[in-house]
Amino acid sequence: MGTIKLRKWDTVEHLKTDEDMVMYLDACMEEAGDDAAFIAAALGDIARAKGMTQLAKETGLGRESLYKALSGEGNPSFGTILKVMHALGIKLHPEIAHV
Template sequence: MTQYAKFDASDYLDNEETIAEYLSAALEDPNPDVFLAALSDVAKARGITYIAKKAGLGRESLYKTLTPGSKPRYDTIRKLIDALDIKLSISATMNDGYRLSN
C-alpha cells in the first residue's frame, strides 16, 4: 500500500505574495471555516506561539479561535490579522442587477 505524506499548506506559505494570494482565495469561499483554516495555516507558517503573543492571545485561545465551526469575535480576528502583518481590503463586484442611482 502506498503511503502519502500529509499535506500541510503552511509548509508552502514562505513569502508575502503567496500568503496574500492564499488568504484572498480563502475569502472567495462562502464558508467561513475556509478562511479560518487559511488564517491557521498562515499562523503556523509564522509560528503559532509568536503570533499568539503578538496578538495578545494565549496559544490555546488562538487554536480555539481558528477551529472550524468557531465563531470568533471581530476584534479577535482583527488582532490576529494585525499580528500576521496582513491587510484585508474590499472591492466592489460588478452586479448587473444592482446599480446606484444618481
C-alpha cells in the same frame, strides 16, 4: 515492487513567503463565499506558518485560544480576526463585488 508512502497534505509547508500567504488568503476568500469558518481556518494555516507562539504574543491572545479560534471549528469574533490579520501584517481590503 516498492511501497509508495503518502503524506497528508499540509498547506503550511507551502506558505514560505508573505506573498504566498496573501495569495493563499485571497484565493480562500474567493472560494469561501459566506463561510467564515473557512476563512478562519485559512488564517490559522498562515498563523501556523508564521508561528503561533509569536502570534499569541503579538495579539495578546492565548496560544490555545488561537488554535481553537482559527481551526475552522471555532467561532472567532471579528475583533479576533482583525487582531490576527494585523499581527500577521495582512490588511483587510474592501472592494466592490460584481455579482
